[in-house]
Amino acid sequence: MMKKKMIGKTFAVAAVITGLSAFGLSAQDMRPVLNSASAKKITEGCEAYALDHDLKVNIAVLDQGTNMMAFLRMDGAPIGSIDIAEWKANSSAASGRPTKARFEAAKNFPAIGHAPNIAVFEGGEPIFTLDGVLLGGVGVSGAASADDAACARAGIEAAGLTFKR
Incomplete structure (x- = not known):
């Protein structure tokens, strides 16, 4: 029983x-997550942009947990920029903001530039789904900051994603 x-x-x-x-x-x-296929498309889109603009850059793609999903060091890209690309990606992935926003904030609050994992160099962009879900971040380093940022945005768009919430 x-x-x-x-x-x-x-x-x-x-x-x-x-x-x-x-x-x-x-x-x-x-919730959606960044997969390896999208990370690869982002690096390919960044690389295509860089080649079209005669840039030699390092490209880091991290998921929202700041785990490395893809990395590309283009031929001739500065070795010293490898860590900076990852730092920019980490900052954008963790905050959901472009690193340029941190640069602007540091003008009024310089101490922010000393906080851990907060990049204040332009060239880090968050990755969002078209519905606004944060997936991670891209960091590009090796060219002028504005070119790094444009390259990151081109890669994100090449993957059918967006850098705006």
């Missing part, structure tokens, strides 16, 4: 869980 009650309760719990999932309810809503 006890075994039948246990089986009955198990089926009841399973039915409730199945019913909830049928309505789209869950303990944790799923």
Whole structure:
């Protein structure tokens, strides 16, 4: 008898869980994440932009958790800019803001430039879905800051994503 009650309760719990999932309810809503295919398209788009504009840059693509998804050092890109590209990507991925915004903020609050993982050089751009979900960040370094930023934005757009919320 006890075994039948246990089986009955198990089926009841399973039915409730199945019913909830049928309505789209869950303990944790799923959100889009940056995948390797999109990260690769971003680096390819950045590289194409850089080649068209005769730039030699390093390109870092990080997901929202600031994990490296893709990296490209173009032939002739400055070795010293490798860490800067990752730093810019990290700053944008973690904050959801372009690094240029941090540069502007540092004008009025210089101490922000000393905070860990906050890049104040233009060239880091956040990656968003077209619905505004933050996926990560791209950092480009090796050219003039404005060119780095334009390159990052071109890569994001090449992947069918956006750098604006």
